[in-house]
Amino acid sequence: MISSNVNGTGSINWSEIYNRQKKKLQENFKDPVQINPNAIFANNETSLSEIDIYGFDYDYTLACYKPELHYLIFKLGQEALIQKYGYPSELINIEYCPDFAVRGCHYDVRKGLLLKLDSFHNIQLGTVYRGTKALSDEAVKTLYGGIHVSLEDMNTFYGTGPMYQLVDLFAPPEMTLLCNLTDFFMENGIPYDPEYVFHDVRSAVQGVHTSGLLHSQILADLETYLDKDSGTSDLLESLVSQGKQLFLITNSGFPFVDAGMKFLIGNHWRDLFEVIITKARKPKFFNESKRPFRIYDPQTNSESYDRVLKLSKGKIYQQGNYYMLQDMTGWYGFNVLYFGDHVYSDLADPSLKHGWRTGAIIPELEREIIRSNCLEYQQAVKWLNILQNLIENAQMDTTQDTTEIRQSWLDERKEIRNYTKSLFNAQFGSIFRTYHNPTYFSRRLARFADLYMSNVRNLLNYPIEHTFYPRRMELPHEPHV
Ligand SMILES: [Mg+2]
Known part of the structure; x- marks a missing residue:
């Protein structure tokens, strides 16, 4: 692309290339690819005949479980915090917001922040929240000395650092409760230690499960849950x-x-x-x-x-x-x-120790596929890729100063990335990707699950001898064919 000489004067007219490519996309890309939300997806070749x-x-x-279960977990967690942990009774007035959090986010118990990490342990800017208030990119970079989180700061198999991932079935109501509580303390000027609050919320929500209370409520109304x-x-x-x-x-x-x-x-x-x-x-x-x-x-x-x-x-x-x-x-x-x-x-x-084949059930997948099947999303992603190529190529142009035009494209890129993120969840985006990388959650899913799907019943859509083939992943150095 860099060899194009559009205006015939020896220098490249980048604005004209931009306009031409945008028009071409708008005229030609009208049929979005449709992915079946009830399909099974393969990370690793898996033959059911074996x-x-x-x-x-x-x-x-x-x-x-139906969405009502998260409302129940939130309510029981609220009650436990008030009755067993002595938290203010006004908390009971907070209603559960199902659209705030997504599974797989991390909570930094020292800084009191909920955030999303990618597969390189980089924080996705625009997804860092204290309570339900977003932090600016500058504030995040100052707090973390950049955007990378060290392996030693993770609370995983490898370490006991302050960064906890919330990934189980209690995660969305647990994260939401944690953020609502943080808002309450901040709005009322009540001093709090985020580490205590995190462990209290965790104990309260997990206690709802271990005490048998959650199970007894589900059993009392199976139709609802x-x-x-x-x-x-x-x-x-x-x-x-x-x-x-x-x-x-x-x-x-x-x-x-x-x-x-x-x-x-x-x-x-x-x-x-x-x-x-x-x-x-x-x-x-x-x-x-x-x-x-x-x-x-x-x-x-x-x-x-x-x-x-x-x-x-x-x-x-x-x-x-x-x-x-x-x-x-x-x-x-x-x-x-x-x-x-x-x-x-x-x-x-x-998977790692015993060699079983594994299938992950990710209920959020169905909704995310439906969102990504829409024309607006696919057009935005396609344009994002074209724009990124233009930005990359323009910086190699030594015949003219492209700083200004590239900056306007970088601003546009940021806008589109925020738009594509918001289609999944306004605060945290997709559980599977950050702006350009797989999430921390997604990388582990790829490592531990041969197959993944929104619901185990999706298996009914395939013959019993079916072989699932993973999509061939093009490595960055390989030709794009
Ligand atoms: Mg389970």
């Missing part, structure tokens, strides 16, 4: 009818799972599974060999004291570990495909 055993997590995998039309029943019946073996590994207790599965599938649901493991303590289930299985008796709500030497169909097991499961069943490696919604505790160890 899969004999299908494993499932329960919550948010077989059990699809569980999506009965999610297709789970059809999928499981279909797999069994085609000779596949099924197993369940969930951290939830049997009475909760049993009520949900009876509601979703019917009283015969246990007949579909070869092995049912509850209270599994994932991710420890996959990486510790200490806890043996125990048999759970639903009649007496008690566990056996006998040593479990084999796993039998029809029985309910609790705890246990991966190594005993493999020894007792002979299931391992490429014959097993396990589905879960928690990219770390469900999928990381099965």
